Amino acid sequence: MKAAVVTFPGSNCDRDLAVAFERAGFAVSRVWHKDTALPEGVDVVGVPGGFSFGDYLRCGAIAAQSPIAAAIRGHAARGGYVLGICNGFQVLTEMQLLPGALMRNAGLKFICKTIGLNVATSDSAFTSAYAKGQQIAVPVAHHDGNYTIDAEGLAALHAEDRVAFRYAQNPNGSAADIAGVLSANRRVLGMMPHPERVVDARAGGTDGAALFASLMGGMALA
Amino acid sequence: MKARVTVMLKSGVLDVQGEAVRHALGTLGFAGVNGVRQGKVIELDLAETDKAAAETAVKAMCEKLLSNTVIESYRVELL
Numbered sequence: 665m666k667a668a669v670v671t672f673p674g675s676n677c678d679r680d681l682a683v684a685f686e687r688a689g690f691a692v693s694r695v696w697h698k699d700t701a702l703p704e705g706v707d708v709v710g711v712p713g714g715f716s717f718g719d720y721l722r723c724g725a726i727a728a729q730s731p732i733a734a735a736i737r738g739h740a741a742r743g744g745y746v747l748g749i750c751n752g753f754q755v756l757t758e759m760q761l762l763p764g765a766l767m768r769n770a771g772l773k774f775i776c777k778t779i780g781l782n783v784a785t786s787d788s789a790f791t792s793a794y795a796k797g798q799q800i801a802v803p804v805a806h807h808d809g810n811y812t813i814d815a816e817g818l819a820a821l822h823a824e825d826r827v828a829f830r831y832a833q834n835p836n837g838s839a840a841d842i843a844g845v846l847s848a849n850r851r852v853l854g855m856m857p858h859p860e861r862v863v864d865a866r867a868g869g870t871d872g873a874a875l876f877a878s879l880m881g882g883m884a885l886a
Numbered sequence: 887m888k889a890r891v892t893v894m895l896k897s898g899v900l901d902v903q904g905e906a907v908r909h910a911l912g913t914l915g916f917a918g919v920n921g922v923r924q925g926k927v928i929e930l931d932l933a934e935t936d937k938a939a940a941e942t943a944v945k946a947m948c949e950k951l952l953s954n955t956v957i958e959s960y961r962v963e964l965l
Contacts (some may be wrong), residue, residue, distance in 0.1 A: 722954055729951060758954065765956040770902050812899065812957055837902070 665690050665880055669710040670736070670752075672697045672727045677713035677749065677860060684860035685710060688876035695886055697730040702739055707883055709736050713805070713858060723766060723808045724754030731754030733759055745789060745883055746852040750806055753844070753854035762845055762854045764813035765819070766806075770837025774807040778868070780832030781843055785825050788846050789882040790853045793874040799832060800871035802857040804843075809856040811838035814847075822847060828853055887932045888965040889944045893953045894925035928952055937964055 671678045682692045685708075693703045697716075702709060717726035727733065733755070740746050740761055748756040748842070756762045769775060781802050782870040783794040794800070818839055821827055829844035836856075844855030859872025895901045895952040901923050930947075934940040944962045953960040 721951070725951065725954065754908055757956070760956075763956075765954055767899075767957060768902050770900075772906055815958075832945070837900075 665707045665883060666694045666703070666705050667692045667708045667710055668702050668706045669693075669712060670695045670697065670732055671712070672714070672716035672720055672730065672755075674716045675712050675714035675751070677751075677858065678710075679753060680858075681710045681712045681749065681860045684863045684872065684876050687763075687863055688873070688874075688880045690880065695732055697727065697732050700731045700735060702735050703834060705738065706744070707737055708745035708747060708879060711736070711746065711748040711752030711755050712860075713752060716751055716755065719808075722754075722758065724751060724756075724758040727751075727755045728758035735839060737761065740847070740852055743849065743851060745877070745879065747790065748852075748854040749858055750804075750809075750856055751859060753856055754808065756852060756854045761852050762847055763817045764811055764839075764845065766808050766856070767810040767812045767837075768808050769806070769810050769835070771835075774805075775809070776803070776805040777835075777837050778803045778862075779835055779857070781829045782832055784827040784830050785846075786851045788853065789879055790846075790875055791828055791878055792882045793878040800874075801862070801869055802872055803861050803868070804857045804858055806836070806856055809836045809838065809843045811836075811856070813839055813842075824848065826850070829855055829857065887934055887937070889915060889930040889938050889940060890963045891930065891944060891948060891952055892925060892963075893928065893948075893958050894923060894960075894962045895957055896959050899957050913963040925958075934946055939965055 862869035862872035
């Protein structure tokens with residue numbers, strides 16, 4: 665299986681994300697934001713955390729218009745897998761590959777700590793190695809993670825079982841405690857917490873490893 | 887031609903930063919501020935000289951980049 669990890673100016677979790685994919689057995693290539701195409705045969709694209717383009721205008725807004733974003737859009741349209749973490753989640757909502765928007769945290773503070781997450785569905789290639797309802801410990805590090813969606817959109821997410829993760833204790837004001845959501849075809853996941861930071865017991869935990877292992881085992885060919 | 891775009895959170899979307907400003911004003915002794923909404927003003931210097939064409943172009947810019955229409959509304963003024 666092949667993964668590509670995108671780097672924007674200001675990305676800072678790209679290497680960690682590449683390492684997490686590698687540890688799960690993926691062959692990883694790195695892609696620059698000015699690239700106009702993904703490498704041949706990529707199964708999953710990782711859009712990493714950080715502060716792409718300095719969070720100018722809105723978090724993720726400039727990155728969502730970059731040349732590589734068009735290639736990611738094409739990959740998703742073909743049924744390819746996309747994983748957006750933190751700023752990557754913001755980029756995917758700005759690209760409208762995922763519904764809703766990430767607004768300033770309700771408490772206005774940047775939050776950087778490990779928190780409890782409940783796995784809301786195991787019915788996705790990203791979460792199949794978790795049990796539904798399982799609680800995992802994953803760090804968050806964001807200023808704009810307050811997931812906002814209109815009532816109609818929220819009802820659709822619930823009806824289609826598209827909430828992937830919920831906060832055990834809502835840190836940022838997100839609607840319905842939502843920490844991560846899936847696309848309608850369940851092949852695009854965006855989440856604010858950082859599973860790539862918990863794939864090594866020597867560096868804080870291993871609760872994120874199952875996400876990458878799920879993907880390695882559970883992806884249909886893109 | 888110059889254009890001024892005002893981007894605001896849609897009514898109904900909680901503006902946590904505006905709320906913080908309102909609290910701060912109250913703390914400073916400014917009584918009677920019932921609400922604060924915070925937004926952005928973006929000024930554009932356009933080569934276009936036709937007003938209607940400029941308005942169409944700026945609206946397209948707002949839809950595509952300058953605002954996130956999931957949570958924000960925008961207003962275009964041509965100056």
